[in-house]
Amino acid sequence: MFLPWRSHRSSFVLLTVAAISTSFSPFTIAQDKPDEKPVSTASAAPAHAATTPDSITEGTVTVGGQPIAYRAIAGTLTVGGTDPQDATLGFDGKPLPDSGVKLPEKAEDAPPTARMFYVAYLKKDAPAGQRPITFIYNGGPGSPTMWLHMGTFGPKRIVTPDTQHQEGAPYSIVNNEDSLLDVSDVVFIDAPGTGLSRTFGKNKSEAFYGVDADGHAFERFIRRFLSKYDRWNSPKYLFGESYGTPRSAVLAADLRSVDLNGIILLSQILSFDNSVDGPTANPGVDQAYALALPTFAATAWYHHKLPNQPPALKPFLAEVEKYALGDYMTALLQGSDLTDAQRQAVAEKLHSYTGLPVDYLLRADLRVTGGEFSKELKLDEGMTTGRLDSRYQGPDADPMGATSGYDPQSDAITSAWNTAINQYLHDDLKYATQATYLLSGRQGGEFSWNMTHTPPGRGFGGGGSAPGTVETGANVMPDLAYRMKMNPKMKVMLAGGYYDLATPYFEGIYEMHHLPMPRGLQSNISYHYYEAGHMIYVREDILKQFHTDVAAFIKSTENGK
Known part of the structure; x- marks a missing residue:
């Protein structure tokens, strides 16, 4: 979801090039509260700050009349700001014993790291190595994933009146009959600096806040998750909403030697010239x-x-x-x-x-x-x-x-979602943290988004940028096309709402038909549009249909066909 515009034609957005990047035209931010005052965290923790222990709980959700027992893991994985640095880190975020790395005493002198918060829902008694797994995230940039977590495919969801501003608490948090756990394990991920994810160290903003830096952080997270939970041989899916759709394009290109079975793009924008x-x-x-x-x-x-x-x-x-x-x-x-x-x-x-x-x-x-x-x-x-x-x-x-x-x-539903994620984390997931769940990356301070982007190179087996490749503004259509060419079996599901003015539905269709790839690959893209807005799942009947469509997409692609 993108932030509202200003009341002046010449300054219509809440964030401009000067606020986010000196290299791209103004655009607004998805699912992000603009008016929160930044809180400085430059020296908030020592270089080797202790992490909150993971919390593992169990539950049951009924989908399609069938009870599904699951294990919920709420925790963090720490990723480095560069590939070489990331390779020295263990799952606990500390340097591996044989890495030879010694952290400095002062936090501000340490290499940049991001402690990324996630909640994974894993079906019990299922063959984990074969069961599909879907990585889910919202956008912003600067938004946590509470919207999708408490609104779409987790075992619990928030209920709000459609098109109305509810009077206030108490809100209704119910068992989610449309959870995706019937067909896939799901992992909800907060981007660095949002929700319960935190960034640390020197030059942390440059390391994690930008089109390319953000994509690399998610890539490192996914690789670590696949290793920690032995899921390398599972059918794999990416699900991004709003800015999560360009993130998915960049991330898919970055995940070299990891073939994805499918990508679900909700409320897409790949080229910001189309905003x-x-x-x-x-x-x-x-x-x-x-x-x-x-x-x-x-x-x-x-x-x-x-x-x-x-x-x-x-x-x-x-x-x-x-x-x-x-x-x-x-x-x-x-x-x-x-x-x-x-x-x-x-x-x-x-x-x-x-x-x-x-x-x-x-x-x-x-x-x-x-x-x-x-x-x-x-x-x-x-x-x-x-x-x-x-x-x-x-x-x-x-x-x-x-x-x-x-x-x-935004004003009608934000309070409900904020209440839902905090109550659910504390009461159901038993995640023992005193940290504030950040609704915006700006609340953590030092948030400045770099919109420049280096698209993947051509003819280079490693998938990196070719020498001399020109950095461009935020148009990641080449990234999605690159991955579809490198993996011609991968399928893409595009979804959105007819009443979405943040990422108009026809914009997404237009972008898909202009991807720089062979015309024959267009058959790998399916289109699903609903009489709803940017967050189609706010309507319960639409969420039900959306679950049916996503479940069918996963079932049709989980065998790599």
Whole structure:
């Protein structure tokens, strides 16, 4: 999930290049609370800080009428900031006895390490070496995995009213009849610096906070997990949501000599040029407006704001998609060469698809960002619609603002999820820690995300970058394509919601059809879209269908076919 935009067209996001990276256009952050004040942790622990002991509990969850007994392991694995350094560390995070490494006395002088928190659910009495295992994580960057952990496939989940802001605690935490444990063991992972994961040592921000650094950290974690629990021969899956989708692309490319059976991408963005949050900061690159148009149309349809309401959503969206990549994109590409008559015709067509006033569309030069759309759609009612899930709505926060300024869905559900993860960790998993569960990487201090990226090289068996490869901005489409070419049996499942303005569904489809790989590999990709938002699992009926689809995906690929 991405953070809301600001109320100014020219500064529409809460984080810009200056805040995250000096090398890429502005973008917003997934499932991350922006207003938390950083807490300095530069000298929070000695170089050899003791870890909280793992907690192992047992439970049973019923899925499809069948009880499944499982073992839950809540703990940490420590990874190094570089491959050579990582090779000197044991499972406990300390240097191996024969490594010859001696840690300095001061924490700030130690090499960077990340203590990554995870909860693994392993079915009891199952042949572990053959049972599928799925590694699951949220995005941000800077978000913990409490959203997927307490909302999708674990044995417990939080229940909140759909499209409504619950009054407050107590919240309902129930046995999850849609847990994925019927077909796969699952491992929920908090990214470095989020949740209960922590970073230590010198230059820790550079070592773990960036597109490439983050991918390497997850790669090292997965290799360590496979060794610690003897799961190297298990069918393996990656599941990432939001920024977790570019992480999955980078991670898949980094996992050299580890063939994955499949990747599940929920609410995808692989190229940040396609984000409708910030195209005004990237003039001349207009496709983000076209890719967001079907989501604008779906939202206007849901709220009955269209001048002529179509009876069904999906046929209507098919028509809008065709227009978006056809006449609309052609008009945008013409720029100032577009005649007044053509501009008027496009504005009237956009009005019929979005419900926005013609004069507003003309003043916007036919280009409307996500935050502007959320602000304008129900302005006459004094309401703003959601970004993560545009079915949600809330009072207009700033009558004079140009954009919505906040996200109604984020404010509606964050407190419930925060309560659920903390209560569940303490009461059910018995994980004895006094540490604060961080809802944002910024709470830990020193969080500055590097958006530069070196794509995998071509023709190099090790999978590294070719000499002279140019570092690019955050477009990891080459990474996913690289792994699909190197492992042509690997399958990809793309999923999302029609009402997602953070990562519009048509954007994900567009990216998949533009992966730089042989056309024949397109058959390895399946598409699953639902009448929900960014976090499709907030709707219980959608979660049930999503479980069915993911379970079928795993069953069809676990034998490597």
